[in-house]
Amino acid sequence: MVRLLALIPLLIAIVFGAFFLWGLNPDRDPSELPSVLISQPAPAFDLPPVPGAGVPGLAQEDLADNDGAVVVNVFASWCVPCRAEHAVLTRFVDEEGVRLFGINYKDQPEDAVAWLENLGNPYERIGSDLDGRAGIEWGISGVPETFIVGSDGTVLFRYVGPVVGDEAVEEFGIALAQARAVPLQGEGS
Amino acid sequence: MKKLIAVFGLALLLPVAASAVEPDEILADPALEARARGISRQLRCVVCQNQDIDSSNAGVARDLRLLVRERLEAGDTDEQVIAFVTARYGDFVLLKPPFKPETYVLWFAPPALALLALAAGAAVVAGNRKRRRQAALDPEDDARVARIIEDYKREPQS
Numbered sequence: 001m002v003r004l005l006a007l008i009p010l011l012i013a014i015v016f017g018a019f020f021l022w023g024l025n026p027d028r029d030p031s032e033l034p035s036v037l038i039s040q041p042a043p044a045f046d047l048p049p050v051p052g053a054g055v056p057g058l059a060q061e062d063l064a065d066n067d068g069a070v071v072v073n074v075f076a077s078w079c080v081p082c083r084a085e086h087a088v089l090t091r092f093v094d095e096e097g098v099r100l101f102g103i104n105y106k107d108q109p110e111d112a113v114a115w116l117e118n119l120g121n122p123y124e125r126i127g128s129d130l131d132g133r134a135g136i137e138w139g140i141s142g143v144p145e146t147f148i149v150g151s152d153g154t155v156l157f158r159y160v161g162p163v164v165g166d167e168a169v170e171e172f173g174i175a176l177a178q179a180r181a182v183p184l185q186g187e188g189s
Numbered sequence: 190m191k192k193l194i195a196v197f198g199l200a201l202l203l204p205v206a207a208s209a210v211e212p213d214e215i216l217a218d219p220a221l222e223a224r225a226r227g228i229s230r231q232l233r234c235v236v237c238q239n240q241d242i243d244s245s246n247a248g249v250a251r252d253l254r255l256l257v258r259e260r261l262e263a264g265d266t267d268e269q270v271i272a273f274v275t276a277r278y279g280d281f282v283l284l285k286p287p288f289k290p291e292t293y294v295l296w297f298a299p300p301a302l303a304l305l306a307l308a309a310g311a312a313v314v315a316g317n318r319k320r321r322r323q324a325a326l327d328p329e330d331d332a333r334v335a336r337i338i339e340d341y342k343r344e345p346q347s
Binding site: 031033034035036043106131132133135136137138139140141142 | 235236238248249252253256276277278279281
């Protein structure tokens with residue numbers, strides 16, 4: 001019995017060691033927040049189009065009944081990483097036929113239009129979120145953020161920050177492939 | 190003197206009172222504004238984590254402050270406002286974690302660990318005391334020791 005007690009310090013050391021191993025993992029981002037939206041229906045929002053962008057606005061209904069998973073990207077012309085991410089998203093749209101919707105977050109419409117004319121417009125719909133209220137509904141903490149929404153309007157995946165760089169693109173691509181692989185589902189599935 | 194201490198105390202409080210609330214955000218109704226301030230101090234800014242939205246200059250913090258005031262003006266109770274924000278940003282926005290099964294470890298670990306430490310300490314102390322008692326001399330040795338001391342007292346060394 002007493003001999004077994006001698007193992008207690010070792011046990012404690014193992015527990016602490018495991019905790020440190022987890023905490024010091026360079027892949028772990030301590031500022032990453034869990035999203036309450038995952039597996040929930042997309043939030044209620046109804047955004048007007050960006051005047052001059054030439055695509056319709058975006059509302060909750062547009063996400064509820066699609067043929068497959070779609071991507072919702074929160075962007076702004078003033079957001080520098082969005083510029084880099086734009087190329088990645090455009091490639092997803094052009095090469096993989098992804099349907100991309102945009103939320104133009106706290107952006108002047110004329111700036112957004114100039115930005116889209118300059119870089120091209122991969123977005124099927126763009127909602128203009130001038131005061132950031134739709135952003136709050138989506139629980140975003142900054143731009144860019146990208147969501148994958150299932151065909152029934154359920155939020156499946158959230159990516160905080162730009163989908164730029166091999167690792168990010170791979171992670172996002174895998175999530176997107178999984179979401180798109182899911183066949184059309186009935187109610188309650 | 191008392192006045193001086195009071196003034197000094199108030200001066201110490203000043204930096205704490207600093208907040209990021211801008212004049213255009215403040216509600217006309219002081220009671221509502223006070224409630225909004227109280228709620229804001231319980232909500233974490235999601236950008237500059239570990240700062241409440243009342244003292245944060247971040248854009249999202251300002252949006253949330255405006256949202257809190259908007260909900261209050263719409264007639265929500267404090268609890269409803271906080272529930273509204275939590276529904277969108279999760280428990281993470283609450284600076285004080287809620288008490289529920291997922292957070293039991295968080296709430297119970299400190300007192301449990303303190304009790305464990307006290308118990309371990311008590312066990313060690315009790316063990317020491319027991320060992321000391323066991324180390325005591327038997328009556329025969331006690332008598333011998335007493336005799337030696339007596340002898341020593343009778344003829345002290347020079």
